[in-house]
Amino acid sequence: MQLEQVIIVHKAGNRLSQKWAEKCAHQLEALGSKVLRGPSGPKDNPYPVFLASVSQPIDLAIVFGGDGTALTAARNLAAENIPILAVNIGGHLGFLTESSEEMDDTETVWERLMSDRFAVQRRMMLQARIYEGHRTNLDPVSEVYLALNEMAIKPASPDRMITSMLEMEIDGEVVDQYQGDGLLISTPTGSTGYTVAAGGPIIHPGMDAIVVTPICPLSLSSRPIVLPPGSVVSVWPLADPDLTTKLWTDGILGTAIWPGQRVDVRSAEAMAQFIILRQDHSYYGTLRNKLNWAGTRVNYVNNHRN
DSSP, rough: OOSSSOOOEEEETHHHHHHHHHHHHHHHHTTTEEEEEEETTTBOHHHHHHHHEEEEEEEOOEEEOOOOHHHHHHHHHHHTTEEEEEEESSSSSSSSBOGGGGSSSHHHHHHHHHHTEEEEEEEEEEEEEEEEESSTOOOOSOOEEEEEEEEEEEOOOOSSOOOEEEEEEEEEEEEEEEEEEEEEOOGGGOOOOOOOTTHHHOOTTTTTOOEEEEEOOOOOOOOEEETOOOEEEEEEEESOOOOOOOEEETTEEEEEOOOOEEEEEEEEEEEEEEEEEEEEETHHHHHHHTTTGGGGOOHHHHHHOO
């Protein structure tokens, strides 16, 4: 990997991640890299400015923060095929990030990157667009929205909690109507986030699949569905006189969806690329540690393994 042009992003409002960003920027500049640095948060998105201001390809994005900061990086950089080194500084769960311990010796990290001694994990993403009128209308009325974890179609109102009415089609065929808090359409990466909290399945991120999970449906027969990656999931808002239905991408508000409109969600052509430094990287170890599975509470000796 070349490190000629690097962007470094830290979690907005987090002093520790900012210090890490400053330290790494100074080290990379001493190695001859051109570095762009800035904060990322609910009110800060440095990526459009970074992408528009460079005159040569960006070799690497280093992101200091938690999963939310990593998700924002993926949404903005996946289409540009820019690999992301996400480091958990100031985050919580850290499903998508490397441990800060991997950055204890930053000089060694730069050496490993430049000598290609690392792994790259490619993760499926989703894209969504809004359409109006009959299902045969394929002229979008919105931009393309990307998500690494999930698309959520659910209402939002400052005055009261609202029950949504949604109709879902898969590849043009009506499958179900949902009455409840909304609908999640997620990737395998997102299956350990909002989806698993809503009762959906955990799916290995090495798979390509789309998971549809109703959020608190008022029907015991409304269950999660796992779909092949080529499926197109269309969602129509019904009985929404207050126009409260919204599309959310990785928990960030995308746009409103009105009755008579639909949102089509499908797998995106772009894939997020995350750099893995840990030589003992294990997805199952991450599940055990981050979700506090039974092994952390029950300690039985397995004498049959050897």
